[in-house]
Amino acid sequence: MTTQHTQDTQANRKTALRIALSGLIALSVAMGIGRFAFTPLLPMMLHDQTIDLNSGGWLATSNYLGYFIGALLCAFWRGLPPTRTIRAGLLATVLLTAGMGAFHSQGLWLLLRLLSGIASALVFVYSSGWCLQRLAQLQLPALGGIIYSGPGLGIMLTGLSSSAMVAGGWHAAAGWLAFGLMAALLTLLVWKTFRGEVDLRAGAAATGSAGQGYTEPAAVTREVRWQVLAYGLAGFGYIITATFLPVIARQALPGSSWPDFFWPLFGLCVALGALGATRIPVHADQRRLLAISYVMQAIGVIISAILPNEFGFALGSILLGLPFTAITLFAMREARRLRSHHAPGLMGLMTASYGIGQIAGPPLATKLVHVSGSFTPSLSIAAATLLAGAGVYGWLATRDRTGKVAAA
Numbered sequence: 376m377t378t379q380h381t382q383d384t385q386a387n388r389k390t391a392l393r394i395a396l397s398g399l400i401a402l403s404v405a406m407g408i409g410r411f412a413f414t415p416l417l418p419m420m421l422h423d424q425t426i427d428l429n430s431g432g433w434l435a436t437s438n439y440l441g442y443f444i445g446a447l448l449c450a451f452w453r454g455l456p457p458t459r460t461i462r463a464g465l466l467a468t469v470l471l472t473a474g475m476g477a478f479h480s481q482g483l484w485l486l487l488r489l490l491s492g493i494a495s496a497l498v499f500v501y502s503s504g505w506c507l508q509r510l511a512q513l514q515l516p517a518l519g520g521i522i523y524s525g526p527g528l529g530i531m532l533t534g535l536s537s538s539a540m541v542a543g544g545w546h547a548a549a550g551w552l553a554f555g556l557m558a559a560l561l562t563l564l565v566w567k568t569f570r571g572e573v574d575l576r577a578g579a580a581a582t583g584s585a586g587q588g589y590t591e592p593a594a595v596t597r598e599v600r601w602q603v604l605a606y607g608l609a610g611f612g613y614i615i616t617a618t619f620l621p622v623i624a625r626q627a628l629p630g631s632s633w634p635d636f637f638w639p640l641f642g643l644c645v646a647l648g649a650l651g652a653t654r655i656p657v658h659a660d661q662r663r664l665l666a667i668s669y670v671m672q673a674i675g676v677i678i679s680a681i682l683p684n685e686f687g688f689a690l691g692s693i694l695l696g697l698p699f700t701a702i703t704l705f706a707m708r709e710a711r712r713l714r715s716h717h718a719p720g721l722m723g724l725m726t727a728s729y730g731i732g733q734i735a736g737p738p739l740a741t742k743l744v745h746v747s748g749s750f751t752p753s754l755s756i757a758a759a760t761l762l763a764g765a766g767v768y769g770w771l772a773t774r775d776r777t778g779k780v781a782a783a
Contacts, residue, residue: 391515397568398506398522400561401461405498407529407642408558409468409491410438411617414530415537415638416554418621419547428622430481432741435618436734437485441492443730448493449500450723457505458569464498465562467491473555476548505569520653523700527645532557534639537621541635591714598771599713599721605767606706606725609669610732612761615740615753616676616695617641620688623750627683637692644696652701661705661712662772668698668705669765677758680751 413435420426426434448455471491475484503522510516533554540550616623620641624634655664675694678687710721740753 387513388515391510391513391518392521393568394506394509394513395518395521397565398502399525399528400565401465401498401502401569402522402525403529403532404465404468404558404561405495405502406526407531407533408472408554408561409495409498410442411526411530412472412533412537412551412554413438413488414618415534415621415635416547416550417619418625418634419537419541419545419550421622423547425479425547426481428744429741431622432618432737434481434484434488435737438488438492438495439614439730439733439737441489441494442496443492443727443734444489445493445496446500446723446726446730449496450720450727455497455501457501458571460497460501461505461569462566464494464501465558465565467494468498469555469558469562472558473552476551476553476555479548502569517653520650523649523653523704524646526700527642527647527649527696530642530645531639532642534635534642538635538639595713601767601771602706602709602713603721603725603728605665605764607728607732608760608764608767609672609702609706610729611736612669612676612732612757612764613672613695613699614733614736615750615757616679616691618737619740619750620679620692623679623754624688626750627679627688628685631685633685633688637688640689641692641696644693645699648697649700649704651697652704655701657708660772661708662768664705665702665709666765666768666772668702669761669768671695671698672702673758673761673765676754676761680754 471487474487671694675691679691714721743752
C-alpha cells in the first residue's frame with residue numbers, strides 16, 4: 376500500500392512537472408517571442424531602414440492594442456475550449472512571427488502585430504488557467520511558479536539570439552523568420568501536453584451561485600476603482616523602457632557591445648522575480664508589496680536617464696525586471712480578495728486597464744523624442760506615473776491597516 380502510494384505520488388509529480396514546464400514554454404512562445412521579440416529586433420529594423428522610430432512605435436502600439444483586445448475576449452467570452460485555444464494561439468504566434476520576415480509591408484505588419492497581441496493574450500490567460508487547474512487537481516499548486524518564469528526566459532532567449540544576429544550581420548527579416556522557427560520548435564515540444572479539457576469556469580460558477588444576492592459595500596467598490604486605475608498606471612510606466620530599451624541604450628552607448636545584453640538581463644530578472652514572488656506569503660498586504668514594486672520599477676525606468684552608462688542600464692534592467700511578473704501576481708491576488716465571488720471579471724477589467732496604459736506609452740515616447748531628441752522626457756513621465764501608482768497603493772494600505780475589507 377505504501378509502495379503504491381509512493382509510486383502514485385511520484386507519477387503525479389512527474390505529470391505536474393511536465394505540465395508546469397509546458398506552461399513555461401507556452402508563455403515563452405506567446406510572450407517572449409510573440410510579444411517581446413519585437414524589442415531586440417527593433418534596432419535591426421531601424422538599421423535596415425525598413426521603418427523609422429515613429430513607425431516602430433506604432434507597430435508596438437498595434438501589438439499592445441491586440442493584447443488589450445485579447446484580454447477583453449478572455450474576460451467576456453468564456454466559452455472557448457482551453458487546450459484548443461492554447462494550440463490555436465501558439466500556432467498563430469508561429470505564423471504571425473514568421474510573417475513579419477516574409478512580408479515587407481508596414482500596413483500588413485500593423486495587422487500582424489495586432490493579431491499577434493491577441494494570440495499572446497489568449498495563450499497567456501488560457502495556458503495559465505489550464506495549467507494551474509491541472510496542478511491543483513494533482514495537489515501540487517506550488518509548481519505554478521515555474522509557469523510564470525516563461526515570459527522572462529523567452530525574453531532572455533530572444534535577446535541573446537538577437538545579439539548573436541547583430542554580431543553575424545543578419546537583417547531583421549531573417550531574425551523574424553528565425554524566431555518563427557524557434558516558436559515552431561518550442562510549440563512542438565508542448566503540443567501533446569495541451570489536450571483534454573478542464574472547465575475553467577467551474578470554480579467561478581460555484582462561488583458565483585454562493586454569492587447570489589450579494590451587495591458589494593460602497594467602500595469595496597471605491598477601492599476596486601482605485602486599484603483598476605493604479606494597475607493601469609503600471610502598464611504605462613514600464614512599457615516605454617520595455618519597448619525601446621535596446622534603442623535607448625544604443626543611443627547612449629554608441630559602439631559599445633553592452634546594449635545587446637541589457638534586454639536579456641531584463642528577461643532573466645523577470646524569470647527570477649516570478650519565482651521569488653511565489654515565495655512571499657499570501658497573507659502579506661499585497662498593496663504594500665505593489666507599492667514597493669512600483670517604486671522599484673520607477674527607479675529602474677529613470678536610472679538610465681540619470682546614469683546613461685553601463686552600470687545605469689544594468690541596474691535599470693534589474694529593477695524593472697524583478698517586479699515585472701510579481702506586480703501581476705500581487706494585483707490578481709487583490710482581485711480575489713476584493714471580489715472573491717466575481718474575481719475573473721475584475722481580473723479582466725484590471726488587465727484591460729493595464730493594456731490601455733501600454734497602448735498609450737509608445738506613441739507618447741516617439742512624439743517626445745521627435746520634439747526633444749531624447750527619451751528622457753518620456754522616461755521621466757513614466758517614472759512619475761509609477762510613483763503615482765505606488766502612492767495610490769500606499770494610501771489604500773495605510774487607510775486600511777488590517778489589510779482587509781468587508782468583502783474579504
